[in-house]
Amino acid sequence: MTDRYDAIVVGAGHNGLVCASLLAKAGKSVLLLEANKQVGGAAITRPFADGYSVSAGAHLLYQLQPEVQKELKLNIKMAADNLSTIVLSANGRHVRYCGDEVSGVRQKDVDSFAEFHQRMTRYADLLRTAFNKPPPRLGTTNKKDLLSLARFGFDVRRLGKIEMREFLRLIGMNIHDELSERFDNPLLKGGLSLDAVLGTHLGPRSPNTIMTYLYRLAGNRGRLALPVGGMGSVSDALAHAARGAGVTIRTNMPVKRIIVENGRATGVETEEGERFSSLTIVSNADPRRTIMKLVGARHVETRFTHRINNIRMRGNAAKLHLALDGLPTIDGLTRKDFGERLLLAVDENHVERAFNPAKYGESSPSPVVEMTFPSFRDESLAPTGKHVMSAIVQYAPYDLKGGWTDTAREEFRQAAIKAIAQYAPDIEQRIIASELLTPVDIEREFHISGGHWHHGELTLDQFLFVRPVAGAAQYQMPLDGLYLCGAGTHPGGGVSGAAGRNAARVILSGGKPV
Amino acid sequence: MSIQEVPQGRLRSPFYSRLQALDTLNTWHEWKGYSSADALYCAETEYFAIRNATGVFDLTPMTKYRISGPDALDYLDRLVTRDMQKIKPGRVAYAVWCDDQGQVIDDGTIFHLREGEYRLCSQERHFAWLTAAAIGFDVSVVVETAEVAALAVQGPTSFTVLSSMGLEGLATLKPFGLRHFEFAGTELMVSRTGYTGDLGYEVWIAAEKAELLWDALFAAGQLHGIRAIGTHALDLARIEAGYLAAFEDFLPADTTVRTGRSRSPFELGLDWLVDFKKPNFNGRKALAEEKRNGSTWRLVKLDIEGNKPAHHAYIYAKEKRNKKEIGFITSAAWSPVCKQNVALGTVRMPHGKTGDTVWVEIFYQREMHWTRVMAKAVVVDKPFWFPPRRSLTPPDPY
Ligand SMILES: Cc1cc2nc3c(=O)[nH]c(=O)nc-3n(C[C@H](O)[C@H](O)[C@H](O)COP(=O)(O)OP(=O)(O)OC[C@H]3O[C@@H](n4cnc5c(N)ncnc54)[C@H](O)[C@@H]3O)c2cc1C
Numbered sequence: 001m002t003d004r005y006d007a008i009v010v011g012a013g014h015n016g017l018v019c020a021s022l023l024a025k026a027g028k029s030v031l032l033l034e035a036n037k038q039v040g041g042a043a044i045t046r047p048f049a050d051g052y053s054v055s056a057g058a059h060l061l062y063q064l065q066p067e068v069q070k071e072l073k074l075n076i077k078m079a080a081d082n083l084s085t086i087v088l089s090a091n092g093r094h095v096r097y098c099g100d101e102v103s104g105v106r107q108k109d110v111d112s113f114a115e116f117h118q119r120m121t122r123y124a125d126l127l128r129t130a131f132n133k134p135p136p137r138l139g140t141t142n143k144k145d146l147l148s149l150a151r152f153g154f155d156v157r158r159l160g161k162i163e164m165r166e167f168l169r170l171i172g173m174n175i176h177d178e179l180s181e182r183f184d185n186p187l188l189k190g191g192l193s194l195d196a197v198l199g200t201h202l203g204p205r206s207p208n209t210i211m212t213y214l215y216r217l218a219g220n221r222g223r224l225a226l227p228v229g230g231m232g233s234v235s236d237a238l239a240h241a242a243r244g245a246g247v248t249i250r251t252n253m254p255v256k257r258i259i260v261e262n263g264r265a266t267g268v269e270t271e272e273g274e275r276f277s278s279l280t281i282v283s284n285a286d287p288r289r290t291i292m293k294l295v296g297a298r299h300v301e302t303r304f305t306h307r308i309n310n311i312r313m314r315g316n317a318a319k320l321h322l323a324l325d326g327l328p329t330i331d332g333l334t335r336k337d338f339g340e341r342l343l344l345a346v347d348e349n350h351v352e353r354a355f356n357p358a359k360y361g362e363s364s365p366s367p368v369v370e371m372t373f374p375s376f377r378d379e380s381l382a383p384t385g386k387h388v389m390s391a392i393v394q395y396a397p398y399d400l401k402g403g404w405t406d407t408a409r410e411e412f413r414q415a416a417i418k419a420i421a422q423y424a425p426d427i428e429q430r431i432i433a434s435e436l437l438t439p440v441d442i443e444r445e446f447h448i449s450g451g452h453w454h455h456g457e458l459t460l461d462q463f464l465f466v467r468p469v470a471g472a473a474q475y476q477m478p479l480d481g482l483y484l485c486g487a488g489t490h491p492g493g494g495v496s497g498a499a500g501r502n503a504a505r506v507i508l509s510g511g512k513p514v
Numbered sequence: 515m516s517i518q519e520v521p522q523g524r525l526r527s528p529f530y531s532r533l534q535a536l537d538t539l540n541t542w543h544e545w546k547g548y549s550s551a552d553a554l555y556c557a558e559t560e561y562f563a564i565r566n567a568t569g570v571f572d573l574t575p576m577t578k579y580r581i582s583g584p585d586a587l588d589y590l591d592r593l594v595t596r597d598m599q600k601i602k603p604g605r606v607a608y609a610v611w612c613d614d615q616g617q618v619i620d621d622g623t624i625f626h627l628r629e630g631e632y633r634l635c636s637q638e639r640h641f642a643w644l645t646a647a648a649i650g651f652d653v654s655v656v657v658e659t660a661e662v663a664a665l666a667v668q669g670p671t672s673f674t675v676l677s678s679m680g681l682e683g684l685a686t687l688k689p690f691g692l693r694h695f696e697f698a699g700t701e702l703m704v705s706r707t708g709y710t711g712d713l714g715y716e717v718w719i720a721a722e723k724a725e726l727l728w729d730a731l732f733a734a735g736q737l738h739g740i741r742a743i744g745t746h747a748l749d750l751a752r753i754e755a756g757y758l759a760a761f762e763d764f765l766p767a768d769t770t771v772r773t774g775r776s777r778s779p780f781e782l783g784l785d786w787l788v789d790f791k792k793p794n795f796n797g798r799k800a801l802a803e804e805k806r807n808g809s810t811w812r813l814v815k816l817d818i819e820g821n822k823p824a825h826h827a828y829i830y831a832k833e834k835r836n837k838k839e840i841g842f843i844t845s846a847a848w849s850p851v852c853k854q855n856v857a858l859g860t861v862r863m864p865h866g867k868t869g870d871t872v873w874v875e876i877f878y879q880r881e882m883h884w885t886r887v888m889a890k891a892v893v894v895d896k897p898f899w900f901p902p903r904r905s906l907t908p909p910d911p912y
Contacts, residue, residue, distance in 0.1 A: 263798055297650025298592045299794045301614035306646045478799065 003276050005031045005248075007507065008268055010255045010294065011284030011447070011486065013041025017238035018500030019282055019485040019507075021072055024245035026508050031276055032247050033268065035254035035447055038232075039239045041284070042446045042453075043495045045232025049323040049433035051383045052375075055231035056437070057319070057446060058495050059372055059390045060341065063219025064234065067132055068497035072241040076227050076234055079378040083224040084340045087191035088423045092332025095187040096340075099223075105185040112182045123167055124217035126155050127491075131218055134474050134502045135464045135490045172460060175213055176204040176348050190345030193352075194368050195222075198392060199453035199493070201316040203355030204348050208459045215458055219496050224341055226372070229380055234495060254447075258283070258290075260299040264480035268294075279481045280507060284500070286448055286455035287311060287468035287488040295479065304478055307469035311462065311488070315439030315451030316358055318396035320369075320416050322389040323382070323433040327373065328424035338376045344369040344419055358395035363412045367393045367419050386432070391416070398439035398450050409436055455488030464490060475503040483507055524549045527574035528663045528724035532732075536742050543745070546639060546659075548575035553744035558850075560747035564710050565851045567739025568672045570731065571748050573664035573716060574724075577639045581632040583653040590624060590632060592796060593647050595779055597789040603629050606690045606707050610779050610787055611643075616800030617767035617776035619643060620760055621784075623707060625692055633658070633718075637760050643768065647796065663724035667731065668714030668751070671738035673909040676704065676715060679734040684715075685908035698726045709748060711755025713903045738912065753847045753856060756815050756897035758782060763813065763844040763858050778804055781811040781860075814866040815898065816843070818855040818891040822876045823848050829859055830873040833888050840865045843874065849898055856898045857891070868895040 005028075009020040012034035020032045038044055042057030060083070061076075068074070084098040095104040100117035102110055136144075156164055170178065175196040179189045193204035196213035203209075216222055227233045242249060253274075258281050259267040267277035283290040288308055291297070297305045327338055345351050345368045354364040370392040375382040382388045393416045400408060413436045421427050439451025448455060456462055462469075468488045475483045475490075485503035487493030525548045527533070533551060541552040550572070553560055563569040581590065591598040594609035601607045603626050610621045622636030634644075644655045667676060677684055681695050681704060692705035700723050708714035719727050732740055752759065760766055767776035778801060779788050788801060818824055824846040828839040841861030849856045857874070865872065870893045877886050903909060 260793070263794060263802070292650050298588050301799075302592075302643070302647045302649075302796050303614045305649050309649045 003031070005029045005276060005278040007031075007280040007282060008033065008276055008278040009282045009284060009485070010258070010268060010290075011035070011041065012039035012239070012249060012251070013284045013446075013486060014043045014235050014238055014495055014497060015486045015500030015503075016041070016282070016284030017235065017242050018068055018072065018497040019284070019504045020247045021238065021242040021245045022501060022504035023282075023507060024242065024247045025071075026504075030247045031278070032242065032249045033253040033255055033270065033276075034249070034251045036445075037252050039249065039251060040232055040235025042442070042448065043231040043235050045230030045381075048321045048435040052323040052386070052388050052433065053230065053381045054321045054388050054390050055374065056321070057442070058231050059374065059392075061225045061227055061231065061234060061495055062216070062223055063494040063496035063498075065132060065219070065496050065498050065501065068501050071501070072238065074237045074241060076237050079226045079228045079374070080339055081223070081225045083226065085191060085195075085224075085343060086333070086337060086340050087187040087343045087345060088330065089187055089332070090422060094332055095185060095191065097188070097191070102188060105183075105188050109183050109185050109188060113188070116182055119166075120214060120217055121221050122159070122163070123170070124214045124221065126159070126167070127214055127218040129155055130464065131491045131496070131498045132502065134506050135467070137465065137474055170210045171214075172207055173210045174205050174207050175209040176352065178210060179204070179348055186347030187345075189348040190350055190368075191343045193348040194343050194345045194370065197351060197355070197394070198370060199317050201312070201314050201358070201397070201452075201457055202459075203352045205352050211460060211463070212458055215492060215494075218491075219494060226374055226377060228378055230374060230378070231495065238497075255294060257296065258294045258482065260295060260479065263299075265295075265482040280483070281481055282483045282485050282503060282507065284486040286313065286452075286486060287484055288313065288449045289447065290484060291477070295482070300477075300479060304469070304471060307471070311468055312457040312459070313450040313452040313455065313488075314398040315442060315448070315453065316395045316397050317453060318393045318412065318416070318439065319437040319442070320389075320391045320393050320413070321435040321437075322391075322427075322431050324387040324389060324430040325432050326385065326430055327376070327387055328427045328430050330424045338373045342371040344371065344423065355395055358397045361397055361399055361401035363397065363400060363408070363415070364395045365415055367395065367412075367416055369393050369416065369419055371420070391420070393419075396438050398443070398452075400438075404438045404440045409438060412436065412438070453487070454493030455486055456492075458492045463492070467492065475506045525575075525660070527572050528721040529572045529574065529665070529728055532725060532728045533572060533742060545575040545745075546577060546637075550575055551744035553746050554742050557744065557746035557750075560741060560743035561750050561850065563739060563741035563743055564669045564712060564747060564751050566670065567741065568667060568669040568675050568735055569710075569741055569743040569747060570735075571666040571668070571743050573666050574662075574721075575659070576635050576637065576664060578658045578662050578664075579634045579641070579644060580656045580658045581634055581653060582630060583651075584630070585651040585653045586630050586632055589648060589651040589653040590634075591792060592794060593644075594624070595788040595795050595797070595801070597792040598624070599792070601626050603627070604692055606692055606705050608690075608787070610782070610784055612779065612795075612797030612801070613767045614797060614800070615767070616778050616797030616804060618764055618779055618782060619767050621758060625703075625705060627692070627703070638766055661721055662718055663721045663727070664716060664718045665727070665731070666708055666710070666714065666716050666748075668708045668710040668712055670713055670903055671735070671740075671912040672714050674911045675731065675735040675738050675740055676717070677911075678738075679730050688907045689905045697730075698723050702727065709755070709757055710751040711757070711897055711899045711904060712751070712901060713906070713909050750847050750849070751899075753845045753858065754849045754852060754897070754899035756858065758813075758858070759845065763860075774810070777811060778809060780804060780809045781813060783813040809863055811841075811860050812863050812866040814841075814859050814861055814872075814893045815895070816857045816859055816872070816874065816891040817894050817898070818857055818874055818889050820876070820887065820889050821848055821855055822878050822887065822889070823855065824857045824874045824876045824889065824891075827874045827876050829861055829891075830875065830888075831865060833873045833890070840872065852898045854898060855889075866893050868893055
């Protein structure tokens with residue numbers, strides 16, 4: 001006898017939680033199986049040293065969709081909201097930006113930034129409307145699909161002819177060219193470049209980086225927040241909502257395979273051999289893992305397997321966590337500035353140069369860094385008077401030449417600390433403990449193939465109608481009863497809940513376009 | 515001083531020296547990079563060797579892939595539409611494989627050489643497809659076209675010829691069976707397979723031993739009417755047997771550009787090869803849908819009145835008022851052995867049910883002038899040529 005459910009969700013990442021909750025709220029019996037002992041996927045808070053905790057994956061909240069918050073009645077307390085970004089300068093003349101304001105640069109750049117930000121948010125808003133609905137199917141004859149295609153086209157057209165031309169010009173472009181046309185200040189260009197490429201295998205000169213920049217703004221116009229208790233509290237709130245809606249959540253339950261019978265998914269089997277059956281299986285695991293590992297190539301078509309196997313998803317961002325016995329000193333920063341978001345990127349070329357070695361499977365000797373001190377606003381994360389630094393350090397290619405050996409890891413850790421020490425000379429003395437997560441560690445801990453933020457590079461060829469791959473947009477896999485709901489699907493990664501919510505809507509509509 | 519021959523860029527089969535020695539016509543065509551003879555002395559005589567004695571055809575250019583590894587069976591089962599679990603070691607399966615849309619890429623034979631080790635043979639090359647299909651499987655796909663020399667040994671005396679070559683135990687080999695023999699210090703594989711619809715075998719050996727095999731075969735066959743044959747003779751035999759040829763009776767799906775120009779297995783009369791009971795195969799979903807909704811085309815075997823081969827003819831439902839054709843002929847021949855005007859063709863569903871009468875518009879030329887006849891044709895379901903000796907085990911000695 002196996003237990004039967006209306007739906008089984010594999011993986012309790014935040015998207016899996018959102019999807020499961022919405023299905024349960026619609027009256028379905030839902031089982032949610034998570035491999036890890038904790039729910040949340042890459043959105044968790046966990047200890048990394050005695051007495052110190054950190055958001056082990058995502059550390060800044062800027063994309064959570066209001067629709068998700070509303071429908072699930074989430075009440076997430078923020079330790080800090082509307083954070084500024086400070087691009088550090090070695091001589092203490094830092095550049096700060098927040099919304100459409102920037103300081104520490106010449107007036108020309110101030111004006112230019114306001115205009116840049118306005119235009120970018122206008123385009124990002126456009127993208128946002130696409131965020132919260134399943135992408136229309138290309139080559140479709142379905143009325144609703146055509147309607148949403150038309151609507152997307154219409155939204156673009158509403159910009160007006162000139163703006164539309166500008167939008168279409170920019171969307172495939174690289175951020176570097178746009179920034180060098182507009183701005184003089186190297187730090188500003190460095191910071192914005194880094195914004196565009198965080199979490200990707202792209203440099204500021206790579207095509208598409210305007211798109212990734214827009215994507216970042218698309219969530220909530222780029223407004224940054226730190227939840228109390230770290231990212232884990234977002235997932236905890238979601239888990240609470242899920243349980244409230246009647247979802248059965250079982251952790252420490254890695255799913256070994258999705259059972260396929262006669263061309264349709266009929267259940268799952270866990271590593272321990274337990275079986276659960278359902279005619280609706282939703283996977284929060286990345287598309288490649290779902291198809292190649294859980295389903296098996298045997299059960300899907302050749303070209304489809306080929307496309308899934310070719311999804312570009314080599315992670316390139318490492319995470320560095322430091323347990324500090326006090327805040328470091330950084331020239332030109334006030335104490336309260338430690339509550340903001342700090343970037344280390346001398347200029348746009350620094351970001352590109354950091355990316356260069358990654359193209360050839362080497363890590364950056366002089367990496368670029370996004371740094372936060374979450375304990376500054378949230379005392380729950382470290383013992384009194386002590387602090388936590390959480391940083392994203394790029395680039396650390398997943399498929400490092402020679403592999404991520406202890407030596408390679410130590411080398412990269414040193415490079416990261418050296419980079420920070422250029423601004424915070426006493427950082428090393430302050431370190432009590434440290435943890436480095438390379439994309440390989442991220443893969444291991446969160447079960448994300450390639451350790452990629454978005455479960456697949458966020459580029460035009462893997463976006464909207466062709467995300468994760470052509471022929472499988474709309475969350476539906478070409479196997480009856482199998483759906484995806486994670487970051488690998490439209491719109492992509494980031495803690496937004498959009499993919500999970502869209503997937504639930506598609507499932508509830510019985511596979512019809514919504 | 516001697517004149518050096520300039521290489522023409524075509525590959526030569528390891529049997530080339532022997533074929534060339536017998537060749538009096540010098541008409542060769544290209545087959546997947548190899549030189550292959552149209553005929554060696556006279557296509558008709560060669561054809562009669564197949565039906566009355568033994569015809570030997572050089573199969574080496576046939577594309578051969580060695581498929582092995584822990585997932586070989588699962589891989590093949592997903593690749594082709596039929597159930598490969600049923601094909602035990604020592605057995606051969608005729609099979610088709612389809613793209614994701616359920617359209618036939620090619621047909622071929624799969625030899626289960628030994629437990630978990632297979633050879634797939636097809637007229638066309640498919641390495642790219644086979645490689646793509648291997649993603650996610652622990653399987654190795656190796657091209658062995660050049661390494662393995664092969665001959666088709668076909669006709670009523672073929673069993674006697676091979677037996678007198680000293681291959682013991684051949685008598686019990688059933689159709690679609692294969693067996694390994696020791697020959698010239700190497701392994702000779704013999705399968706009871708072929709493309710002629712007659713009693714016949716295919717023999718497979720390492721390319722270095724090809725000439726030795728040829729010589730032994732022809733020595734053994736001398737008294738049994740053995741003859742080397744070319745493609746024309748074989749093509750006539752395969753039409754009589756009702757076998758399909760890629761690029762004649764269907765286009766490999768990966769070579770078509772226009773929609774509707776490729777065919778599903780159902781549209782090629784290969785329903786019996788499609789097994790919906792097995793877990794999955796490429797194109798299953800699309801084929802299940804086609805099964806529900808009906809196919810567009812049907813392949814027909816036609817018995818046509820008169821003696822003018824209906825090459826490339828249009829097929830009509832009625833003799834008169836034939837405004838709209840319902841299909842066309844893809845392979846046609848006057849069959850000497852059946853004394854019948856036969857053809858394979860494609861018609862639109864629902865036309866072409868067994869027993870239906872259709873009309874074939876045949877054009878032929880006499881002293882430059884064209885003549886047109888509307889020939890009556892009946893749709894038949896059995897191969898035109900299907901002698902009992904084809905499957906008799908043990909075969910009768912001749
Ligand atoms: C280092 C890093 C930093 C990031 N920083 C930010 C940031 O600051 N802000 C932001 O918004 N985003 C950030 N992101 C991106 C964001 O974290 C992810 O895009 C998002 O968490 C993906 O959510 P998800 O629910 O789709 O998938 P995941 O969070 O990956 O969840 C998938 C879940 O499925 C489970 N699973 C997989 N396979 C199985 C199986 N076989 N059986 C059972 N369970 C399984 C996994 O264990 C996991 O819990 C970051 C990502 C990384 C890796």
